[in-house]
Amino acid sequence: MPPIALVVSDVDGTLLTRDKTLTDRARDAARRLHEAGTAFTITSSRPAIGMRFLVEPLQISLPVGPFNGSSIVDPDMTPVEQTLIPTRAAQRALEVLNQFGVDIWLFTNDTWLTRNPDGDYVPNEKRAIRADPTIIEDFSPYLSNACKIVGSSRDFELLVRCEGAMREALGDQALAVRSQSYYLDITPPGRDKGTFVTATAKRLGIPLAAVATIGDMHNDVAMFKVSGLSIAMGNASDEVKGYAKEVTTSNEDEGFANAIDAILSQNAKG
Template sequence: MIYRLLALNIDGTLLQTNGKINKSTKEAIEYVQQKGIYVTLVTSRSFPSAKKVARALKLKTMLVSHQGAYIASTQQKPIYVKRITEEVTYDAVRFLEGFPCQIRLVSEQFSLANKQKINNDLLVKTVFTTGDPVFYSQQFVASISESLTEKPVSPPKIEVYFEEEEDLNDAKQALERMFSEIDIIKLNSLRLDIVPEGISKLSGLLYLGERLGISLKEMVAIGDSLDDISMIEAVGLGVAMGNAGFEVKRAADWITRSECENGVSYMVKEHFRKQQPIDFLKKMKIIKK
C-alpha cells in the first residue's frame, strides 16, 4: 500500500515525558516530508499549542486541533471550525461546577478556567503542562458560570479534569443524557473533553483528507490515547505507541516503541524507507495526481 499522509498525535506520541521532541523524531519527520508525504498533527490541544509543536517540526501543513473542531494552517484562516453554542456551554458548565473538577473552556484565542484547588498530583501535572504558548491568554476565575453570564463564550472544546474517576463516569453519563448537541470524549480516567456533536479526531482527519484528495486507506495514524482509537482503526495503517494502553494497542495494526524510545522515528524508518517519493509515483502513473 502507498501512504500519502501521516497523522500524529502530540502528547504521549511525538513528545517524550520531559515534554521535548527527540532529534531523531525531527529527522524522521523531515525525511518523510522529503518523500512527499503530507504530515499533520491530530490533537486534543488548542490550535496555538499545536502550532507551537508544528513549528518545532518545521511543519507548514493544516493541523487538526481541538479534537477535530478546529482545522487550520494559520489561525487567521481556518478551513473548518465548529463550536459549542453559548447556551449549551453555560448549562454544561453550571452542571459541572457541582463536581470537584477543573473546567477549562478552550478557544483558539484564549482559555477560561475555574480556580479549583487540585489535590491529585497526576491531575496537577496534566493541567499545567498543556504546552500553551506564552502569548496564549489563560484566564482563571472563581466561577466560570458567573463569567459566562457577563460575557458568553462559544468554544470549540471544553476540558474537564476530575480528581476521582467515579465523578468522571457520573458526569459523563449525565451529560450524555442531558445534551444531544455535544459529544463527550474520555481521554483517560481523570479527563473528559466536551466537543460539538459529531466532532472527533477521526472526523477532523476525514475532513482534511477530503480537502487534500487523500483517502483514509492512504493514511497512517500514530497515537497512544483512547481518543486516538477511532482514527487508528479507520486509516490504512493504524499505529499504537509502546506506551499506549491495551485498548489502543488492540485497535492498532502495528505497535511501535514508546515515546521515550523514539517510537515515531522507529515506525517511520520501518514503513517509509521502501516507499518511493510521491512525485516519482505520480510520474510513473502509479498513483493519480
C-alpha cells in the same frame, strides 16, 4: 494496502515525551517524511495556541487540527473551519462537571479560561501549551464561543464516571471523551479526529486507505477507524491498542520515530 501518502499524528503521549519534549529523533522522522514526499500533520486535544510551537520544527505546511480535530487551522493558527459547542450543551456540560466536583476549563479559539488558578493540572497545562490561563469568576459570558470545555481531576475513576454521565446528559449535542486519564474533553458534535483526517485526505486528494494515524488515547480511536493504517503507541491502554492495526514503542522510547521508520521502510518496499 497502498503506500502511505499522509501521516497524521496525535501530540501528547505520542509525538511528545512525558515531559512535553520533542526529541531529535522525532524531529528527524518528520523531516524524512517530508523528504520522501509523504504529507504530515498533527491533531490534538490541545487548543490552537498550544500547537503553534510544533509547526516550525516539524516543518508543517498543512492545516492542523486542534480541539480534537473540531477546528482546522492553518500553520499560522488562522482558522480554516471552526465549530463551536452549542451554548445549551456547554451550559449542561458545566452543570455535570460541577456535580462531579472536578476542575473546569473553557477554551475559546485563542483563550484558556479558568475560575481556579490553583487547580491541580494548571501547571501541567501551562507547560504543555506554553500559555497562561485567564482567570474569571463566571463562564457564562463565554459559553457561546466555547471550542472545548475540559474537566480535570486526579481521581481518574471519578472522571470515568463523569464521562459516562456527560455522554448521557449531552446525547448528540456534544462529544465527551478523555484525552488523558486526567482530562475529560467536551467538544462540538459531529467533529473529531476522524473527521479531521478525512478532511485532510480529501484536501490532498488522497484515499483514506493511504493514510496512517498514530495515537495513544481514546480520542484517537476516531482517526484509527478511518485510516488505512492505524498505529497505537506502546503507552496506550490495551483497549486503545485493540482498535489499532499495529503497535509501536512508547513515547518514552521513541515510539513516534519508530512508527515513521516502519512506514517509510514499507513504502520503500513498494
